Amino acid sequence: MPDAAQNDAFVEFERVQKSYDGETLVVKDLNLSLPRGEFLTMLGPSGSGKTTCLMMLAGFETATHGDIRLGGTSINNIPPHKRGIGMVFQNYALFPHMTIAENLSFPLEVRKMGKSDREAKIKRALDMVEMGAFGGRRPAQLSGGQQQRIALARALVFEPELVLMDEPLGALDKQLREKMQFEITHLAHSLGITTVYVTHDQTEAMTMSDRVAVFEDGRIQQLAPPDQLYEEPDNSFVAQFIGENNTLEGVVKEINNGIALVQLDDGELIDCNPINVGVGDRTRVSIRPERVEFNKDRLKEGTHTIKAEVLEFIYMGDIFRTRLRVAGNDEFVIKTRNAPDQVRLEPGAQIEIGWLPEDCRALDA
Amino acid sequence: MTDATNNGGPVLAADGTPLKKSLAKALRLQKMRALGLIAPLLIFVMVSFIIPIGSMLFRSVENGLVSETLPLTVAELQQWNGDSSEPPGEEVFSAFVADMVVAIEAKNHTRLGTRLNYEKTGMSSLFRKSGRKIKNLDPAVDGPFKEKLIDIDKRWGDVETWRTIKTHSVGITNGYFLNAVDMRRTPEGAQSQPEDKQILITLFKRTLIMSLAITASCILLGYPVAWILANLPARTANILMILVLLPFWTSLLVRTSAWKVMLQQQGVINEVLVWLGMVPDDARLVMINNQFGTIVAMTHILLPFMILPMYSVMQTIQPTYLRAAKSMGATNWTAFWRVYFPLSVPGIGAGSILVFILSIGYYITPEIVGGTKGVFISNRIAYHISSSLNWGLAAALGAILLAVVLVLYWAYDKIVGIDNVKLG
Numbered sequence: 162m163p164d165a166a167q168n169d170a171f172v173e174f175e176r177v178q179k180s181y182d183g184e185t186l187v188v189k190d191l192n193l194s195l196p197r198g199e200f201l202t203m204l205g206p207s208g209s210g211k212t213t214c215l216m217m218l219a220g221f222e223t224a225t226h227g228d229i230r231l232g233g234t235s236i237n238n239i240p241p242h243k244r245g246i247g248m249v250f251q252n253y254a255l256f257p258h259m260t261i262a263e264n265l266s267f268p269l270e271v272r273k274m275g276k277s278d279r280e281a282k283i284k285r286a287l288d289m290v291e292m293g294a295f296g297g298r299r300p301a302q303l304s305g306g307q308q309q310r311i312a313l314a315r316a317l318v319f320e321p322e323l324v325l326m327d328e329p330l331g332a333l334d335k336q337l338r339e340k341m342q343f344e345i346t347h348l349a350h351s352l353g354i355t356t357v358y359v360t361h362d363q364t365e366a367m368t369m370s371d372r373v374a375v376f377e378d379g380r381i382q383q384l385a386p387p388d389q390l391y392e393e394p395d396n397s398f399v400a401q402f403i404g405e406n407n408t409l410e411g412v413v414k415e416i417n418n419g420i421a422l423v424q425l426d427d428g429e430l431i432d433c434n435p436i437n438v439g440v441g442d443r444t445r446v447s448i449r450p451e452r453v454e455f456n457k458d459r460l461k462e463g464t465h466t467i468k469a470e471v472l473e474f475i476y477m478g479d480i481f482r483t484r485l486r487v488a489g490n491d492e493f494v495i496k497t498r499n500a501p502d503q504v505r506l507e508p509g510a511q512i513e514i515g516w517l518p519e520d521c522r523a524l525d526a
Numbered sequence: 527m528t529d530a531t532n533n534g535g536p537v538l539a540a541d542g543t544p545l546k547k548s549l550a551k552a553l554r555l556q557k558m559r560a561l562g563l564i565a566p567l568l569i570f571v572m573v574s575f576i577i578p579i580g581s582m583l584f585r586s587v588e589n590g591l592v593s594e595t596l597p598l599t600v601a602e603l604q605q606w607n608g609d610s611s612e613p614p615g616e617e618v619f620s621a622f623v624a625d626m627v628v629a630i631e632a633k634n635h636t637r638l639g640t641r642l643n644y645e646k647t648g649m650s651s652l653f654r655k656s657g658r659k660i661k662n663l664d665p666a667v668d669g670p671f672k673e674k675l676i677d678i679d680k681r682w683g684d685v686e687t688w689r690t691i692k693t694h695s696v697g698i699t700n701g702y703f704l705n706a707v708d709m710r711r712t713p714e715g716a717q718s719q720p721e722d723k724q725i726l727i728t729l730f731k732r733t734l735i736m737s738l739a740i741t742a743s744c745i746l747l748g749y750p751v752a753w754i755l756a757n758l759p760a761r762t763a764n765i766l767m768i769l770v771l772l773p774f775w776t777s778l779l780v781r782t783s784a785w786k787v788m789l790q791q792q793g794v795i796n797e798v799l800v801w802l803g804m805v806p807d808d809a810r811l812v813m814i815n816n817q818f819g820t821i822v823a824m825t826h827i828l829l830p831f832m833i834l835p836m837y838s839v840m841q842t843i844q845p846t847y848l849r850a851a852k853s854m855g856a857t858n859w860t861a862f863w864r865v866y867f868p869l870s871v872p873g874i875g876a877g878s879i880l881v882f883i884l885s886i887g888y889y890i891t892p893e894i895v896g897g898t899k900g901v902f903i904s905n906r907i908a909y910h911i912s913s914s915l916n917w918g919l920a921a922a923l924g925a926i927l928l929a930v931v932l933v934l935y936w937a938y939d940k941i942v943g944i945d946n947v948k949l950g
Contacts, residue, residue: 221849241852242861254850258868267864268854319854 170194170230171355172218172323177227179213187213189379191227195357195372197322200349202358204366205376206402214376215325215359220244231323242271247316247324247354251331253308255300261287261311262296268319286318289348306337313345317352324349326358330365342369363403367391375399392449396437397524400447407453407493409446413438413523420518425488429467432518443526450482450496452520455512456504466515469493471506481505487514583928586706586921589699592691595638596625600695608689608713618688619672624665630657644916645701645710646690652681689713702922726906726923733903734930736817737885741832743825744881745874748832752873755833756840770833778827782894785823789813789895815897823895824885831884832877839873875942883931903927 172195179188188210195201203211216222217229220241228235236244256264262283269279287293290310300308309329316324326345330338346369349356360366366373367387374384375398383395394400401408411425413435421435423446431446438444454460455469472491473484480496483506487493495514497503506512537545593600598621606614629635639653659678663671676683693713694701701711708724709716718724751770755763773781788794791810799805813819843866851861889904896905903923910920938944 219849219853221852241849242855242857245855246853248850248853250846250850252844252846254844254846256847256850256865256869267851267856271854271856271860315854325853 169196171197171199171232172357173228173230174214174218175228175230177214177217177224177229179210179217179222180225186225186379188217188224191379191381193374193381193384195355197355198350198353200346200356200358200369200371202360202366202370202373203376204360204363204373204402207361209376210379211359211374211376212327215327215357218357219246219248219325245319245321245323247319247321249312249316249324249326249329251328253300253312253329255308255311255315257300259299260296261292261298261300261303264300264311265296265315265318268315272319282318282320286314289317290314290344305333306341309333309341310344313348317348317354321354323355323357326356328360329358330360330362338365345369367403375402377402394447394522394524397445397447397526400445400522400524405450405494405496407448407450407487407490409448409488409490409493410526411444411446413440413442413444416440421523423523425467427488429488431465431467431521433521433523434519435523437525438523444523445526446521446523448516448521450494452516453495453514454516455495455506455514457513457515460515461517464515464518466513469512469514471508471510471512473508474506476505485512485514582917582921583925584921585917586702586919586925587698587700588918589694589701590697591638591641592695593697595629595634596622596691596695598622599625599691603688603692603695606688606692608692611685613672613683613685614688616670616672619675619682620665620669623660623663623668623671623675626657626660627663627665630661640915642690642694644705644919645694646686648681649687649690652679652687655679656682702918703926705919706922706926726903729901729903729906730926730930732817733886733927736821736900736902737882739821740824740828740885741878741882743821744829744832745878747825748829748836748877749870749874752833752836752840755837756843757845767837770830773827773830778890779894781827782823782891785819785826785895786814789819789822814895815900817896817900819895819897820892820900820902823891824888827891828881828884831880835876835880836870836873839876840870843869871942875938879935879938882934886931887927 172193174191174193177188177191178186180186191210191214193214203214205211213222217224218231220236220239224237229237231244231246255261256267259267265283265286266279269282274282283296284293287296290313292307292310292314295303295307295311300311303311312329316326329345330341333341342365345358358366358369367390370387372384372386373390375382375390377398383390383399385393385395390399391404394403397408400406409425409431411423411431414422414424414430416422416435416439419434421433421438421444423431423433423444425431425446433444433446457466460466467487469485469487471483472486475482475484479499481499481503483495483497484491485493485495539545539548541548599618602618602621603614606618626635629638635653635657636650639650639657642653643650656675656678660675663674668674681687689712693711699711700716704711704716705719706726708719708727710719755766755770758766786793790796791812791814793814795813796805796810800807800810805811813822847865847869848861851865852858856864886902887904888902889908892900892902893905893908896902904927907920907923907927910916910923935944
């Protein structure tokens with residue numbers, strides 16, 4: 162898949178580095194390429210370099226080293242206004258002294274477009290975000306969600322091939338955010354535009370993107386579609402950062418037929434799927450809460466099980482969330498579906514838990 | 527709660543009194559407290575500002591002196607037809623002598639002479655000279671007086687003298703205002719001053735034009751500085767802000783005098799230019815005691831008043847606006863002109879109003895560096911207050927100045943909107 166993308170790459174970062182002070186690198190050796198029409202999210206904690214990457218692509222920051230290419234040509238020395246990239250800002254940046262229609266007209270006017278063309282495009286863009294009746298208003302008269310739609314329409318009205326979005330939903334409440342996530346994705350796919358989206362909200366990244374690049378410490382830790390990212394994290398940072406995760410620490414004893422035997426720090430033995438560890442390495446074992454099984458009948462013959470004590474049972478409606486003490490870890494969580502035959506574990510109960518070896522990933526410590 | 531809302535009558539508070547009444551009672555206490563807090567300032571402003579200004583403005587129309595000093599004469603003059611070429615009859619002259627004797631006793635006649643001298647030159651000396659002789663007349667026995675007065679000074683036989691007294695005997699006059707716009711009150715109504723006495727309109731025009739020039743140069747010099755300050759990191763901006771405010775730490779007189787040292791013909795700038803050979807020694811630039819000197823010095827002095835409001839408005843303009851404009855394809859200039867500049871207009875407006883209103887009434891700097899060509903209307907007001915003692919004219923000039931400022935303020939509100947003025 163990455164090789165296929167390489168050939169018709171639309172946006173490319175090649176060995177890009179960025180430093181603000183000449184002493185530390187904010188972005189270290191970034192390599193990334195995305196094909197036309199892809200929705201790529203840069204996800205990471207604050208300070209991980211994701212916004213800097215976006216700003217370099219937009220042209221507001223210059224790369225200290227390396228090459229950024231758009232449609233095959235290097236854009237390192239092209240000023241932002243000649244890149245033709247649409248951008249949606251965190252606080253929308255709608256011009257307060259212009260009406261909505263004037264805001265949308267601005268990118269068309271600087272392109273010296275005729276009045277009738279402009280009006281047609283503005284109308285189409287406003288209808289696209291279902292804000293057709295608001296052309297005469299000023300930004301301050303609109304709600305946050307409406308401003309967000311206008312910002313989106315303004316970034317799209319001049320029909321750019323690439324749109325950048327810098328945490329555009331950060332200021333909205335939860336319900337509106339979920340609605341807008343769907344709308345933005347839908348719009349991007351139906352128009353076929355390439356989108357680079359920056360967020361620190363992993364749910365947003367998971368639900369919207371074709372691929373997610375997880376940033377940490379100036380590097381991409383993993384670049385993969387959401388399901389792969391969740392189910393097959395490459396390292397413990399990604400496993401921790403994406404979704405809820407249980408971690409147990411130990412040492413890899415042996416690896417047979419692709420299954421690693423890990424001795425946990427309190428002596429228990431478990432079967433794992435070795436990812437980036439060898440025999441004798443310390444490892445962090447990662448298991449998703451919904452993949453843990455305590456009903457022995459559902460486990461394979463000969464699976465290693467380990468003892469656990471139930472500490473807390475939380476009823477959450479659709480699921481039950483149970484906190485366990487496993488191998489000295491008090492924060493081990495399992496999630497079970499609320500089904501008629503599901504067992505509700507009592508605090509204090511002693512149980513045995515197990516899992517399929519492939520769901521338990523032995524990652525770097 | 528339920529019975530208060532259900533019976534359809536006025537809503538009642540918990541103790542049974544109407545809710546409106548108890549709300550008003552609760553608010554009254556707050557209002558009294560607020561009033562108590564501002565009372566000291568209010569009284570101070572009333573006593574030291576509003577009352578003096580009010581009485582000063584009243585002086586511009588007040589004209590009791592003639593009718594108070596010469597009550598009998600004024601009454602008799604009503605019978606006299608001012609348009610006739612004949613001087614008034616004996617009854618006016620005897621009334622005049624009776625009035626004058628009283629006035630000379632109280633030493634009021636010279637004041638009257640000074641007052642009438644504003645309107646007709648020579649009146650002051652006429653009254654002073656005649657006063658000495660009229661003192662010896664007894665109004666009861668020495669009549670008739672017409673011939674005697676004309677003997678004392680033949681100007682008493684001049685119709686113009688009596689016309690002047692009659693014209694200015696009204697209690698409330700527009701004479702000062704007419705004078706202030708280079709006109710005068712005559713028996714035939716308002717007329718233009720003779721050419722050689724028309725200076726005030728010119729001064730008003732000059733004051734307005736130079737104030738506009740000062741405001742414009744403050745905008746041109748201040749805008750880039752405010753922009754830099756607003757876009758620098760807070761630490762650096764604070765240090766530079768001290769430099770902007772530095773002029774406030776020195777006395778206004780010192781700064782103005784410094785400009786004198788800089789700009790005069792033997793001054794720093796001329797010396798340097800001559801030394802560099804850019805200006806010949808015998809044709810040194812005249813940069814002081816003219817309009818140029820006034821504009822330079824006042825621009826320097828008023829510049830902080832322009833920079834500060836601009837800076838505080840520009841600080842609130844988010845840098846993402848410019849980025850957004852550029853991402854949409856605008857060049858740096860278009861982004862500035864279409865997005866940044868309109869958002870900074872409230873700061874320019876606030877600064878301009880401040881600088882313009884300050885400079886239109888400025889006195890000390892034009893006085894020192896303005897020479898004769900660069901003085902403002904306020905210098906003329908000061909002259910009438912302290913040298914010529916024509917307070918009525920000074921008050922009229924001041925009132926016109928105030929009216930001009932208010933009209934400009936109103937026009938600004940109509941054109942730009944006063945809501946668009948922000949100090950931060």
